[in-house]
Amino acid sequence: MKTLLFNFDQHHLVRTIKTQFFLLALTFTFVIVAIPNADAQRRGGERAPSWHYTNVPARGAYFKGVPHGATSIYFSKHSYYYHGGIYYHPFRGGYIIAPPPFGLRVGFLPRGYFAFYVDGLPYYYYCGTYYVPRSGQYEVVPPPVGAVIESLPQGYQKVEIDGQTYYTCDDTQYKPVMKDGEVWYEVIKSPVKATDPESYGKTQQ
16 A cells, blocks of 8 residues: 555656646747747837837827816817827817927926937927927927937828838828837928828818
């Protein structure tokens, strides 16, 4: 009886060890595969220009209402609702996502903004909108030529010119550039005036 008990325990121990080795090997294999994939995403890889704002509404997106707590703003003959760095413009009984006009000011920057300098001047960027500090507030300004940002808003357009890829968004033209081994986007043409929000409504027609 003791021998049988010993044999049973021994077989059980062997099965346990085999199971642990199998799980360890499976985990090791997963890590080996996952690390290059994660690194490829971090380093750029095939990610879309709007990778950083995949959870943010695209330009021209239509909503029946605005988020709770949105701030109402009236500026330059247009009404907007501001929430989380995104501007909602009234359109056909609902709201569309549109860029704000230059000169509009807000009291605080959206969470996740990107700060940088161009010609020694400070700028703040979030999802296609550029700000400068002004009298304790933040004013929307034209994109400064030469600015390099990591991601574009959803709703951008891809353009091919003489074999070179460019991107446009809110009448601003960008070209992809390499920065620290990643693809970023440099402003090469800035609009004289802000994009008419009604033009984004046309995408809903």
